[in-house]
Amino acid sequence: MLKETCRQIRRWREQGYEGMVFAVNVSPKQMVYNDLTESVRQALAQSGIPAECLALEITESGLMAAGDKAVRQFEELRALGVRIAIDDFGTGYSSLAYLKNLPLDVLKIDKQFVDDIPDNEDGMQIVNTIIAMAHSLHLKVLAEGGRRKPSATFWRCEVAILIRGIS
Amino acid sequence: MNWRRSISIEVALKNAVRQQQLRVHYQPQVSLASGRIKGAEALVRWQHPTLGLVAPAYFIGVAEESV
Known part of the structure; x- marks a missing residue:
């Protein structure tokens, strides 16, 4: 692979x-x-x-x-x-402590949170909070899913949207 | 997963590797800032001749166990 x-x-x-x-x-x-x-x-x-x-x-x-x-x-x-x-950030039984101990570059927000946009206020706040936390830790954010976004329908399905560029 | 099922998936999977039924699909990653593709995620797909596309959830665990 x-x-x-x-x-x-x-x-x-x-x-x-x-x-x-x-x-x-x-x-x-x-x-x-x-x-x-x-x-x-x-x-x-x-x-x-x-x-x-x-x-x-x-x-x-x-x-x-x-x-x-x-x-x-x-x-x-x-x-x-x-x-x-x-x-799958935000879905595992894990400790946030690893964020300060591990050498990381990108957090991928799990699709279940991304799918809350734009209908579920609580889910959207979780996404906002993850993005804010990631950026303050100098990590890039990647959103999984996003196929419901009209501008992304061009990619047909399974489109991941990069909220901030990873390069 | 019971061991009998696990073994039969493992046998089928080894066969799939030999017959090049495993394909890598690329899921694009798009920058919201620029709208441009910044990269892609490589995802393994098993195109079985009679079963069609086999979901990764069905075989990834077995593949990892048999490494």
Whole structure:
């Protein structure tokens, strides 16, 4: 998955699509039983793409499961230039304390909150609060879903909307 | 998930890898500020010859267990 995505990123970059960031989901098992940093290093080296093109996404619960191994490997990966995103933010049984301890770049607001826009006032306030918190922690925000937004219907379905650019 | 079901998914999944039924789909990420595509998320999809598109929820857990 990682290798295939890196190969595809190279093909797109060769066609002129530079400056974009591509995200790959990772599981806690990849960090606990394997060396994720090494897998990423190899995929980057084989494809020849810069690390800045790649983002790794892990869910909140995945992050909790990987524990200290996640912290160490995310530090190594970020030192390479890879970005780290938290997936399904706001839905896991997790502690907010990780936000100050972990090297992170992006929070992805779970679709269930995004779907509250514009009809559910409480849900919208949660989204506003997450955005405000993320920005004050110098994190970028990504909203999952967003297919109901009329301007996004062009993308047909499963459109993720970047509230603030990630590059 | 019971182990019998889990094993049959694992066998089918190994077959799927061999027959290149696993595809990567890219979900665009759009900047609200500029309206431009800033990147994409890579998502694995299993295109089964008879079952059609198999939902990731059905096989991701098994795939991770069998790493």
